[in-house]
Amino acid sequence: MYSVNYHRATSVADAVKKVKAGDGKFLAGGMTLIPAMKTRLAAPSDVVDLTHIAELKGIKVSGKTVTIGATTTHAEVANDEKLKKVCPALAGLASHIGDPAVRHRGTIGGSIANNDPAADYPSAMLALGATIVTNKRELPADKFFKGLFETALKDDEVITAVTFTAPAKAGYAKFPNPASRYAMTGVFAAKGKDGVRVAVTGAGDDGVFRSKEIEAALAKKFEATALEGVTVPAKNLMSDIHASAEYRANLVVVMARRAVAAANA
Structure with missing residues (x-):
């Protein structure tokens, strides 16, 4: 690893402020960013940890409307009973990501933000017609994913949640x-x-x-x-x-x- 400044954000606004301090990157589960930093494919001057921001966590199901906070882990998505009832396919998808260590650390927001071409969640978001919610706007999945490791996110924009209507x-x-x-x-x-x-x-x-x-x-x-x-x-x-x-x-x-x-x- 190389020298990097670590920041623990207390809110979304605080995270955006800290990431602007240098050539910063947001850190959720770190399942993509940390390996990229180890191999020097990514070399941010600052890393801003989002995992302690309460407003980014949790799953809400209201009727057929599902909202999942960005730092909700794969394990939490896989095991949420309300989600299993309205959209078991998404819970099932999450249950087969990586191994237990990855599922208990990796997050849905981090996966979508990195848009790895072999990641599972992007296909779910696109097929479900999900909306990607950020600190600035709401983007339909069809316009969010742009290409290999590329999304419509701007440098100071952070995913806060994803929301969709559960299909039949x-x-x-x-x-x-x-x-x-x-x-x-x-x-x-x-x-x-x-x-x-x-x-x-x-x-x-x-x-x-x-x-x-x-x-x-x-x-x-x-x-x-x-x-x-x-x-x-x-x-x-x-x-x-x-x-x-x-x-x-x-x-x-x-x-x-x-x-x-x-x-x-």
């Missing part, structure tokens, strides 16, 4: 890397009042994206059998040491079938 049905399935547990391909499928939305993580060469081909098929019939014969183009998918673009194109459809089957279970 939703499911998530991923093919995890056996070492990291990150998704080599993950698909979140949701059927709500605005129709069917399907988002894919771990496969796109520009990060999370919605699959129009799968959405069109499921809009006719929200069942796994509706995806028989459906193909996803490999053109804009990722190729790496773990899988080719063509392999991931096939995985997208396979994971979509599993996600829909889970949604209908």
Whole structure:
């Protein structure tokens, strides 16, 4: 590790003030930032810890409306009983992130803010049509995620919560890397009042994206059998040491079938 100034923020306003003091970064769970700092991929002069800000914690469920504070951990999302009742797919997604140590430290806000192309939450936010709430504005997920590790967040902007309307049905399935547990391909499928939305993580060469081909098929019939014969183009998918673009194109459809089957279970 290298020299860095650590600050413990007491409020969102305090965090924004402290991050402006230098070339600062907000710290939530640190599951992405700390490894990046260790390898010098990130070298902030200041780190502002958000985890002690009470207003950023907790899960609220009011009818079908769900609001999750940015520093709520994966474990808390996975184990919240009210969330399990209205959107079990999101709780299930959180329960399979990393390992227990990661789930008890990593946060939903940190995951979304970093927008790792293989992270699980971005696909859920996109498929659920969630709204990302910051200290300055509210952004629909469709406009929030911009590309690999890129979002619409400004330097002095911090995520405070995410909110969405629980869909009638939703499911998530991923093919995890056996070492990291990150998704080599993950698909979140949701059927709500605005129709069917399907988002894919771990496969796109520009990060999370919605699959129009799968959405069109499921809009006719929200069942796994509706995806028989459906193909996803490999053109804009990722190729790496773990899988080719063509392999991931096939995985997208396979994971979509599993996600829909889970949604209908």
